[in-house]
Amino acid sequence: MGKMFSILKENFSARGLSSWKCRSLIGSLVMTLGLSVNLAVAGDPFRVSGPKPIGEKTEAAFNALFREGNYKAATEVYLPEAAAQEPDEPLIYAMKASMVYTDWQSDKKNEALLNSFKSYANKTRETAEKLKATDPLRGNLYVAVSDALDAAVVITEKGAFNGATQALGKLQDVYRSLDEAEKIAPEDPEFNLLKGWLDLLISVNLPFANPELAIKRLEKAAPSYLAYRGIAVGSRDLKKYEQALQFVDRALQETPNNPELHYLKAQILVNAKQDQEAQKHFQLALANPEQLPKEMVAQIVREQCKSQNTIDRNEQNKRNCSAMRNQVRAAAGKWGPSLSQLPKLD
Secondary structure (H helix, E strand, O other): OOHHHHHHHHHHHOOOOOOOHHHHHHHHHHHHHHHHHHHHHOOOOOOOOOOOOOOHHHHHHHHHHHHHHOOOHHHHHHHHHHHHOOOOOHHHHHHHHHHHHHHHOOOOOOHHHHHHHHHHHHHHHHHHHHHHOHHHHHHHHHHHHHHHHHHHHHHHHHHHHHHHHHHHHHHHHHHHHHHHHHHHOOHHHHHHHHHHHHHHEEEEEEOOOOOOHHHHHHHHOOOOOHHHHHHHHHHHHOOOOOHHHHHHHHHHOOOOOHHHHHHHHHHHHHHHOOOOHHHHHHHHHHOOOOOOOOOOOOHHHHHHHOOOOHHOOOHHHHOHHHHHHHHHHOOOOOOOOOOHHHOOOO
């Protein structure tokens, strides 16, 4: 942990990481830690022996959210059921916190959302600390998640510049809990999934870090489609587009209907100057927009529009992609509009 923490400390200084980069990194940490841990334990899909217990309602929420990419069903149906019937599972509150964080990112003046996020962060810590007594591996993993959530609260309330020192302390706590988990089971697939995602995220955002080590860790993580997704994201950010395509295709072989994976593949193809092929995957990502957060749909629409403009190369009839994004944002509710209500490229 020492070398990674030194890199973090240097780059979180006033001279180092910019305010927007700091906010981006902390926000990504929240989603990554919530994502990685949530996925790792649901139904225990990777432990051949010694599976960890998890309630069927929590597993149903996991499947809706991460296999199917159905945020709406997970949020409105499965997570409330899980919280009511399996209240001692910290996974539930980590998932809820990450979902509320997504909502708050598109409505940052909403104090109720921020307070809800803080409440779920506290509940994640509370249940994780209790879990340590019976399952120290998972308990420490969820404490790490709660520390990342706390770091996001600090940056949210104090700003990237004023909150950097305190947020850095929280990130140090994240690694401390992960170190404790590693002492218990260094080869555990769940641990390697979470630690690999976190190391990769930091290494592609900060100089002097080594992303290859994070990728190697993900290669021994499970479930495999999440490990592949992590490697694809890291490879995209490192501009290794051929490798990114290889791994996103592997993930799609296992979860072919996941809209976020199609969105990721579209992004990779755009970066690789393959816009025509990217359009197919933008369309697949938007096949069921009403099950995705509205802000996510708006962003996909904007990127799809920009990619189509690149294909057409007609400046006189160039589409206003920001206006198309804003049209989605103006739709009622928190979820994306129906497919028929999306702005048309033609």
